[in-house]
Structures are given as structure tokens and as C-alpha cells.
Amino acid sequence: MSESHDPQDAQAGHGDVDRHVRAAYFVFGSLLVLTGFTVAVYFLHLPTRAAIALALLIATVKGSLVAAWFMHLVSEKKLIYWMLGLTAVLFLPLLLLPTLTVLDRVMLH
Amino acid sequence: MSMEIPYTVEVRPDTGLNNGKIGIWLFLASEVMLFGALFASYVMLRVGAPEWPRGSTYLNIPLATLNTVILISSSVTMVLAWASLVKRDFPRFRLFMGITILCGLGFLLVKYFEYTAKFHHGYFPATNTFLAIYFTLTGLHGLHVIGGMAVNGYLWGPGSALWKTDPTHFTNRVENAGLFWHLVDLVWIFLFPILYLL
Numbered sequence: 154m155s156e157s158h159d160p161q162d163a164q165a166g167h168g169d170v171d172r173h174v175r176a177a178y179f180v181f182g183s184l185l186v187l188t189g190f191t192v193a194v195y196f197l198h199l200p201t202r203a204a205i206a207l208a209l210l211i212a213t214v215k216g217s218l219v220a221a222w223f224m225h226l227v228s229e230k231k232l233i234y235w236m237l238g239l240t241a242v243l244f245l246p247l248l249l250l251p252t253l254t255v256l257d258r259v260m261l262h
Numbered sequence: 263m264s265m266e267i268p269y270t271v272e273v274r275p276d277t278g279l280n281n282g283k284i285g286i287w288l289f290l291a292s293e294v295m296l297f298g299a300l301f302a303s304y305v306m307l308r309v310g311a312p313e314w315p316r317g318s319t320y321l322n323i324p325l326a327t328l329n330t331v332i333l334i335s336s337s338v339t340m341v342l343a344w345a346s347l348v349k350r351d352f353p354r355f356r357l358f359m360g361i362t363i364l365c366g367l368g369f370l371l372v373k374y375f376e377y378t379a380k381f382h383h384g385y386f387p388a389t390n391t392f393l394a395i396y397f398t399l400t401g402l403h404g405l406h407v408i409g410g411m412a413v414n415g416y417l418w419g420p421g422s423a424l425w426k427t428d429p430t431h432f433t434n435r436v437e438n439a440g441l442f443w444h445l446v447d448l449v450w451i452f453l454f455p456i457l458y459l460l
Contacts, residue, residue: 170348177341184334188454192327195318195459208455215451223337223444230278233287240291244298251302255309 173225180222187215271431286438290445293406297449300402304395304456315392317458320385322376326458329372330450336365337447340414340440347433352425355436359418362443366411373404396457403449410443 191211194204221227226237269281277284308314317323339361346354380386380393387397417436424432 167349170345174342174345177338177345181334181338185331188327188330188334191455191459192323194455195323201460205460208460209452212452212455216448219337219444219448219451223341223447224441232277232279232284236284236287236291240294244294247295247298248302248305251306252309255306 173222176222180218183218184215187211191215271428271434280434282434282438286441290441293445293449297402300395300399301452301456304399307391307395311391315390317396317460320380320393321396321458322379323458325372325376326454329369330454332365332369332372333447333450336362336369337444339365340443344433344436344440347425347429347436350429352422356418356422359414359436363411363414363418366407366414369407370404370411373400399453399457403446403453406446406449410439410446413439414443 191208194207194211197204199207226233267281271280273280339358343355343358343362346352346358385393387394417432417439421435422432424435
């Protein structure tokens with residue numbers, strides 16, 4: 154048995170776990186409400202650009218909640234943040250560079 | 263003679279993490295790049311197309327909303343499964359992991375009905391660019407759901423034998439499987455509006 158080896162991952166105190174569980178329920182409720190908003194935006198029949206901006210904003214908030222609480226990024230080690238930061242640095246050009254090549258069309262939309 | 267993999271339970275002094283945690287995050291980073299490339303492709307195809315249909319022209323919004331709720335629920339049960347292990351409550355882990363797997367199955371079942379309805383109406387990936395990117399993105403995502411279910415199923419069934427010999431190692435494995443499952447949920451959170459609603 155190695156029950157005392159990893160306080161960070163598996164042996165978080167029960168208080169810590171209870172906090173995670175309470176947060177999970179809160180995030181669950183928030184995600185359901187935000188999903189409702191996402192669908193509502195569709196039925197508002199907003200102009201395309203406004204609809205895209207709003208839908209992506211809501212999706213980003215939902216994604217951040219999942220990453221922060223379900224994936225424990227609110228209390229993760231520094232190395233994980235560095236890894237994700239590097240991923241973001243590589244990801245943004247991947248997403249933006251191709252888009253820049255058609256920026257004139259994006260502006261027309 | 264068996265060779266023991268180091269730092270599966272203990273924290274590595276230099277990284278402050280066990281190797282499994284670093285490994286899963288590196289894998290998730292590669293997944294972000296994979297889906298990022300496909301999202302960029304979606305943007306390129308959409309702005310390059312003379313016209314782009316609203317998702318509801320082809321797709322079923324109520325079914326996709328149901329699937330969103332199913333995946334969100336499965337993420338919560340995955341957290342509860344992990345939390346049960348930290349509290350040393352194995353039966354509750356079994357319950358919540360079982361619900362998570364059933365949610366995954368429910369998601370795939372809904373997707374099956376969606377796909378068969380499309381095929382029934384003669385909508386295939388070759389029909390147009392919108393359907394091509396729809397089937398590519400949701401198909402790849404579906405494969406991830408199947409992969410996550412396979413891992414979760416293993417941890418629920420035969421893999422859970424590790425709980426008896428090394429509960430902390432098993433808890434770490436469940437946490438890592440959970441991280442992957444949450445990424446699958448996260449990807450769907452973006453797929454839902456861009457494909458179905460915009």
C-alpha cells in the first residue's frame with residue numbers, strides 16, 4: 154500500500170474533496186443554465202456576427218468552468234500551467250493564421 | 263522479473279507531479295491541437311463558401327441539446343466517481359462510474375439516431391461542405407467518446423482490481439481518465455453551437 158505517497162492527487166483531505174464536489178454541483182447547474190442561454194441565442198435570430206460572438210462567448214465561459222473545476226485547473230501545479238500556456242501559444246497561430254488569410258471574407262460576413 | 267514504472271503514485275521531486283498526470287496533460291495538449299486544426303478548417307471552409315446553411319437546416323437541435331445535457335451530467339458523475347475513491351468509498355465509485363459509462367452510451371445512441379436520420383434523408387459527407395465538416399468533427403468526437411468509455415469501462419471492471427493492492431494508484435488512474443472525459447465534454451461545448459446553432 155502506498156496511501157501516503159501522493160497528497161496532491163489522491164489523498165486530498167476530505168474537506169478538499171467536499172469542496173470539489175460542492176463546486177461540481179454548482180458548475181453543473183451553471184452549465185445547464187448556460188446551455189439554455191446558448192439555445193435561446195439561436196431563437197433570438199440575431200445578426201450572424203452577433204450570434205457567433207455571443208454563442209462563442211457563452212461556450213468559452215462554459216469551457217472555462219469545465220477546465221477550472223472539473224479538470225481542477227484552479228488548483229494545479231505550475232508545470233501544468235506552463236504546458237497549457239505553451240499549448241495556447243501554439244494553438245492560437247494554428248487557429249488565427251489560416252483565418253488571417255481569409256480576413257477580407259471574414260469582414261464581409 | 264517485472265520492472266516497476268517510477269512515480270506513478272509518488273510525486274516526482276523535480277516536477278511536483280506524478281508521471282501519469284504529466285502524461286495525460288501532454289496528451290490533452292495534443293488533443294487541443296488536433297481539434298484546434300479542425301476548428302480552423304471549419305472557419306476556413308465557412309468563410310470561403312459562397313453560402314453556408316444554418317445548422318438547423320440539416321440538424322436536430324433538440325437532440326443535440328439533449329446530448330449536451332447528457333455529457334455535462336456525465337462530467338459531474340465522473341467527478342463524483344473520483345471523489346468517492348478519495349473518500350475510500352468503492353461502491354459509490356462503481357455507481358457513479360457506471361452512470362458515467364451509461365451517459366456515454368446514451369450520447370452515442372442519440373448520435374446513432376441523428377446519423378441514421380441524416381442517411382435516411384440522403385445527407386452524406388459528400389453531399390456538401392457543411393455536412394462534410396459536420397460528420398468529420400462529430401465523428402472524431404464520437405470516437406473520443408468511445409475511447410473514453412473503453413477506458414472508463416476498464417476502470418469500472420477488470421482494472422478496478424488495482425484498488426485492492428494500490429488504491430492511490432487506482433485513484434490517480436481514475437482522475438486521469440476523468441481529465442480525458444472532461445476534455446471530450448469541453449470539445450462538445452464548442453461543437454454544439456458552431457455546428458447546430460450558427
